[in-house]
Amino acid sequence: MLRLPLLYTTTQEIIDISKIESNQMKLYLEDFHLSFLIDSLIKSVQDLVRKNDNILTVYGVEDIGIMYAYPIKVQNIISYLLSNAAKFKHKGEITLRVSCQGDEIVFCVTDNGLGMSLDQIKYLFQPFIQADELTTRQYGGTGLGLVISQRFCEMMGGKITVDSKVAIGSTFTVYLPIEVEDTNSKNLLERQNTYLT
Secondary structure: OOOOOHHHHHHHHHHHHHHHHOOOOOOOOEEEEHHHHHHHHHHHHHHHHHHOOOEEEEEOHHHOOEEEEOHHHHHHHHHHHHHHHHHOOOOOEEEEEEEEEOOEEEEEEEEOOOOOOHHHHOOOOOOOOOOOHHHHHHHOOOOOHHHHHHHHHHHOOOEEEEEEEOOOEEEEEEEEEOEOOOHHHHHHHHHHHHHHO
């Protein structure tokens, strides 16, 4: 398995947020089996999970079929949430639950880790701002992962919510459409219609 150095990850995060903020990030949509994608990302985070003696349990994936979205970005979002949960907890339990609710796929990542106060939560989705300086010094990070994940969700017509309590743990819930709207084609058509009028 290829392990990318932290410098690459940090640089890629900055590139991603720059593209998103300048509307240069495009969606490359396709049909894919969600169970295959989840299996792949579980393998990619398993080393980090085991490193801190955590246990990861996955539910519901076998009940989900085809999804039409940007698979790499879906994988990035869920992988980030799982990696974050594993990083901040030792000998803990992490759960990924996947379900279909109406026309949405819902991913719930729950951990029994450090948890966060309401004051910390309000900074979660602000670029380059981290909720707690002590945690930042201990665990590192750029403060961009959640921001980028939230933006990817929004680009695909979804959202992320968080429920957390100090010393109890956190649940991050991702809502994404089963069929993501092709905004690239829509925007192109709108530009063409503007030129014709």
